[in-house]
Amino acid sequence: EADIYQTPRYLVIGTGKKITLECSQTMGHDKMYWYQQDPGMELHLIHYSYGVNSTEKGDLSSESTVSRIRTEHFPLTLESARPSHTSQYLCASSEEGPDEQFFGPGTRLTVL
């Protein structure tokens, strides 16, 4: 069973607030990913990291930022949340490139 955690699971906030979505994994994986998914729709990669101090933007442009100071921790930050950021955010990790990615339970974000 995968050991990847996301907090909070649900978040409702007002426009303009700064938020950080937490993601941690205990598997020692170098590669970590953030996906954005609207309900019932496909997943879009917004950020990824291949190791400590490595971060890259994904295929879908996002106003969020990420950091990777520790192997196990890959937080995502929105400096000023807007209603267009309302979505589910899924964090994942993998050992090697084309290995299966293990997903966290997701954070459902609603910005009012």
Add this chain to the structure above:
Amino acid sequence: AQKVTQAQTEISVVEKEDVTLDCVYETRDTTYYLFWYKQPPSGELVFLIRRNSFDEQNEISGRYSWNFQKSTSSFNFTITASQVVDSAVYFCALSSYNQGGKLIFGQGTELSVKP
């Protein structure tokens, strides 16, 4: 460019029916990997299978089976004797070393199994 197409947006079956979910992919890489994930209503993605491009053998795991055909660039997923617990959104995905191991997902197929 890499692309995954799941043409079936929604499928509804009655319990115990067999159901096949289609997946067609596009890639120029000669070495690549195909995946199926299940997303139940709770929202997390559950890994089901990974298949590399050099292994075209069909695979069976309990009620699940996968048919990989390079000639038609397809990686279809069949559930035999479906159950209500199979109700979920199923995603097919593609990855390769040339793409840095990033997963390219299809649009997903929502399967509803009714009692």
